[in-house]
Amino acid sequence: MMANVLLSNGFEAIKTAGLFIMLIYIAMLIMFGVHFLLLASQGLNPIKYAKKAFPVWLFAFSSRSSLGTLPMTTSTLQNKFGVNSAIANFVASIGTTTG
Structure with missing residues (x-):
């Protein structure tokens, strides 16, 4: 399946998907940070x-x-x-x- 995507769309499709996954992980880290700030603001x-x-x-x-x-x-x-x-x-x- 990956080979088919790579052959039909080139490496750009894989690069775009990788960027999307990386941005999801960054967003999750930001949300963990917000969550921890809220906990700390309540004295926990x-x-x-x-x-x-x-x-x-x-x-x-x-x-x-x-x-x-x-x-x-x-x-x-x-x-x-x-x-x-x-x-x-x-x-x-x-x-x-x-x-």
């Missing part, structure tokens, strides 16, 4: 937050399934962040369906 330690949330992030990024991470997300919210069970289930479900 972004490093501690990231350490607690990292297993869920890793699973979510590797599985590419929001619904598949729902049980792990609710468990982490309850056990590591101390969120009430009803709130954790509600928030995780809303976050899963709305992105």
Whole structure:
């Protein structure tokens, strides 16, 4: 498939796709930065937050399934962040369906 794209459109198509992917990763890093700034502005330690949330992030990024991470997300919210069970289930479900 890549060879077909390369032969029909030249290297420019691959270069454009690579640039697009790079820009997506840059946008994700910016959003992580904004998220961490919001946490810090509320008196929370972004490093501690990231350490607690990292297993869920890793699973979510590797599985590419929001619904598949729902049980792990609710468990982490309850056990590591101390969120009430009803709130954790509600928030995780809303976050899963709305992105």
